[in-house]
Amino acid sequence: MDEFVTLHEATIRLVAFLGVFLCMAAWEILAPRRTLHQPKAERWLNNIALVVLNTLLLRLLFPTAAVGVAVLCSTRQWGLFNQVDTPGWLAVAASVIILDGVIYLQHVMFHAVPAFWRLHRVHHTDLDFDVTTGTRFHPLEIILSMLIKFAVIVLLGPPLLAVVMFEVLLNATSLFNHGNIRIPSRLDGWLRSIIVTPDMHRVHHSHLEHETNSNFGFNLSLWDRLFGTYRAQPEDGHSGMVIGIDTWRDPGHCVRLGGLLLLPFGGTVTDYVINRRRWKQMP
Numbered sequence: 001m002d003e004f005v006t007l008h009e010a011t012i013r014l015v016a017f018l019g020v021f022l023c024m025a026a027w028e029i030l031a032p033r034r035t036l037h038q039p040k041a042e043r044w045l046n047n048i049a050l051v052v053l054n055t056l057l058l059r060l061l062f063p064t065a066a067v068g069v070a071v072l073c074s075t076r077q078w079g080l081f082n083q084v085d086t087p088g089w090l091a092v093a094a095s096v097i098i099l100d101g102v103i104y105l106q107h108v109m110f111h112a113v114p115a116f117w118r119l120h121r122v123h124h125t126d127l128d129f130d131v132t133t134g135t136r137f138h139p140l141e142i143i144l145s146m147l148i149k150f151a152v153i154v155l156l157g158p159p160l161l162a163v164v165m166f167e168v169l170l171n172a173t174s175l176f177n178h179g180n181i182r183i184p185s186r187l188d189g190w191l192r193s194i195i196v197t198p199d200m201h202r203v204h205h206s207h208l209e210h211e212t213n214s215n216f217g218f219n220l221s222l223w224d225r226l227f228g229t230y231r232a233q234p235e236d237g238h239s240g241m242v243i244g245i246d247t248w249r250d251p252g253h254c255v256r257l258g259g260l261l262l263l264p265f266g267g268t269v270t271d272y273v274i275n276r277r278r279w280k281q282m283p
């Protein structure tokens with residue numbers, strides 16, 4: 001099993017990504033939540049170009065990806081689960097949950113440290129919110145996330161299966177929770193007691209600072225509830241809310257690939273970085 005997963009890791013992830021992406025794209029056409037404000041073709045072309053660039057870059061820099069690090073840890077007996085005898089199912093479940101918690105903390109850090117917020121702004125300057133927003137990250141943020149993931153895998157020593165499951169799950173949920181899709185409110189309420197739904201994550205893309213600095217979870221909704229960053233709905237409603245950052249509205253910076261790649265290096269960081277004193281005063 002482990003051998004199969006190691007050999008076909010890239011194919012498993014690509015097939016899962018394309019499958020979920022196509023399902024979400026169709027769902028967005030059949031039951032859209034909001035009217036998009038930007039021309040869709042241009043946004044999609046640029047957001048998709050960015051994910052293709054990121055995928056190629058990651059494969060070039062880290063050909064064996066996170067799975068390769070997990071294999072190395074297992075061979076050398078590095079990390080908690082390679083040292084402590086744990087039932088397989090427990091090690092897989094605990095690893096997936098811990099990795100998800102780390103992603104939550106990492107996301108908060110990308111909002112709190114000005115240099116990291118510069119990179120993460122690329123995700124937040126999308127002027128609309130749909131499935132392609134879930135793939136839109138600056139290459140430097142993607143590389144940093146990967147290095148953080150490597151460090152956690154070395155400490156944790158998770159089973160190989162847990163790493164692949166987590167990667168596929170994180171990709172799939174990121175596409176799902178950025179979907180411009182309508183889910184009946186009762187079903188949304190039931191789902192978000194466990195996972196992050198599009199209505200929950202859309203709040204995080206609001207132009208209002210206190211809403212941007214809430215709902216940091218990507219996968220399990222537990223972390224936002226646990227750490228007090230949960231916000232149920234946007235103040236202006238899902239149809240009326242403005243998506244993006246007030247100081248970044250120019251399509252040259254916010255839509256086109258060249259602008260997106262250069263965006264972290266422009267301007268000063270005055271927008272929406274978590275400021276402890278301001279955060280305490282937020283409604």
Ligand SMILES: [Zn+2]
Pocket residue numbers: 107111120123124204
């Ligand atoms: Zn964010």
Ligand SMILES: [Zn+2]
Pocket residue numbers: 123133134178201204205
């Ligand atoms: Zn997002």
